[in-house]
Amino acid sequence: MPELWDGLVVGASLATLEGDAGWGAIEDGALGWRDGRIVFAGRRADLPGEPERLADAVVEAGGGWITPGLVDCHTHLVFGGHRAAEFEQRLQGASYEEIARSGGGIVSTVRATRAADEESLFAQSLPRARALLADGATTLEIKSGYGLDLDGERRMLRVARRIGQSLGVDVRTTFLGAHAVPPEFAGRAEAYIDAVCQWLPRLHGEGLVDAVDAFAERIGFTPAQTRRVFEAARALGLPVKLHADQLSDGGGAALVAEYGGLSADHVEYTSSAGVAAMARAGTVAVLLPGAFHVLGETRLPPLAEFRAQGVPMAVATDCNPGTSPLLSLRQAMQLACTHFRLTPEEALRGATVHAARALGLHDRGILRPGLRADFVHWDVSHPAELAYWLGGNLVRSVHAGGQRLC
Numbered sequence: 001m002p003e004l005w006d007g008l009v010v011g012a013s014l015a016t017l018e019g020d021a022g023w024g025a026i027e028d029g030a031l032g033w034r035d036g037r038i039v040f041a042g043r044r045a046d047l048p049g050e051p052e053r054l055a056d057a058v059v060e061a062g063g064g065w066i067t068p069g070l071v072d073c074h075t076h077l078v079f080g081g082h083r084a085a086e087f088e089q090r091l092q093g094a095s096y097e098e099i100a101r102s103g104g105g106i107v108s109t110v111r112a113t114r115a116a117d118e119e120s121l122f123a124q125s126l127p128r129a130r131a132l133l134a135d136g137a138t139t140l141e142i143k144s145g146y147g148l149d150l151d152g153e154r155r156m157l158r159v160a161r162r163i164g165q166s167l168g169v170d171v172r173t174t175f176l177g178a179h180a181v182p183p184e185f186a187g188r189a190e191a192y193i194d195a196v197c198q199w200l201p202r203l204h205g206e207g208l209v210d211a212v213d214a215f216a217e218r219i220g221f222t223p224a225q226t227r228r229v230f231e232a233a234r235a236l237g238l239p240v241k242l243h244a245d246q247l248s249d250g251g252g253a254a255l256v257a258e259y260g261g262l263s264a265d266h267v268e269y270t271s272s273a274g275v276a277a278m279a280r281a282g283t284v285a286v287l288l289p290g291a292f293h294v295l296g297e298t299r300l301p302p303l304a305e306f307r308a309q310g311v312p313m314a315v316a317t318d319c320n321p322g323t324s325p326l327l328s329l330r331q332a333m334q335l336a337c338t339h340f341r342l343t344p345e346e347a348l349r350g351a352t353v354h355a356a357r358a359l360g361l362h363d364r365g366i367l368r369p370g371l372r373a374d375f376v377h378w379d380v381s382h383p384a385e386l387a388y389w390l391g392g393n394l395v396r397s398v399h400a401g402g403q404r405l406c
């Protein structure tokens with residue numbers, strides 16, 4: 001008698017996302033799992049026996065669609081306070097760059113984050129992660145970057161890890177010490193990068209860092225400073241990613257590709273040379289339509305070139321208090337379709353399999369035997385609806401590693 005599966009859902013359709021294109025649709029499907037991994041993803045009619053004889057727990061889904069669990073591969077969801085007042089300033093005409101240069105922006109969240117102890121930071125951040133989970137996210141990337149000193153960065157990364165443990169979602173942490181120059185280093189960006197490069201090995205040694213990011217921009221760091229951070233990451237064998245070419249073309253995409261980076265994120269101003277470098281390096285383009293939407297940007301990422309050159313496009317929330325106070329990855333998919341003209345299928349691939357690649361993860365993002373049993377059962381009659389509805393609650397259940405989370 002073979003070992004029973006832990007769980008089996010029957011009677012829903014599957015969007016497996018197998019293959020390079022299409023939904024990988026299986027109508028009247030069945031999904032079984034054991035020990036946190038998928039063991040069967042196919043037609044109910046092809047099950048190797050009666051459901052009750054195959055699994056400990058059988059759920060009759062009664063319709064709907066099952067997709068891979070969503071992967072939010074770019075968030076800054078751990079932070080103190082909020083920036084609603086800045087939102088109002090921008091509505092009255094101030095630009096993001098002007099606000100940043102006058103001491104607001106990222107640095108104002110740094111003040112609020114430094115003022116919060118670990119418990120308070122956890123309590124403020126947990127509901128944001130819970131909201132992302134409630135709309136289908138089973139993997140979250142969370143960046144540091146609002147502490148900008150050793151203790152503050154450590155506190156953020158510890159809170160990120162705790163969020164994963166307390167919600168059951170898989171959290172991948174990214175060290176973003178090079179997010180902005182903190183006030184105590186004003187005018188001394190080089191010295192600040194020295195400090196960032198010293199903190200990184202310590203935080204990595206504490207098991208807090210899965211990847212390294214930087215903000216390469218006129219109001220961020222220069223390519224040479226970014227390189228220094230990437231060299232420090234390389235010395236530790238850590239993968240890199242980059243906030244690249246968001247507000248201007250600083251050659252960021254090509255730079256991160258040169259380091260074999262996992263992803264170049266934002267990429268509105270990325271040049272043809274940058275796209276070609278990403279294609280060669282296998283660097284994923286992470287599209288962040290929430291920031292584009294909130295900042296009222298008009299310059300579109302080079303979508304046609306990404307498609308032509310086979311650069312995978314991921315979609316993420318960029319959940320942060322300044323440019324993208326966005327608490328639903330499905331909503332980011334919707335914005336990617338309306339602003340960037342992604343197809344709903346591209347948006348779903350972007351929020352699953354391509355997003356997993358942007359985190360260096362190959363064990364999720366597709367419904368396939370052997371991969372993690374991360375999946376969402378949606379109350380929809382076609383998977384294109386996921387990128388179609390604005391808001392609403394379409395989730396019937398969310399499983400990560402075979403455990404039901406909501």
Ligand code: NIG
Pocket residue numbers: 076105106109215243246291318320321322323324
């Ligand atoms: O991805 N651009 C840099 N980082 C964030 C914004 C952070 C903030 O304004 O607090 C982004 O858009």
Ligand code: FE
Pocket residue numbers: 074076243318320
């Ligand atoms: Fe960001």
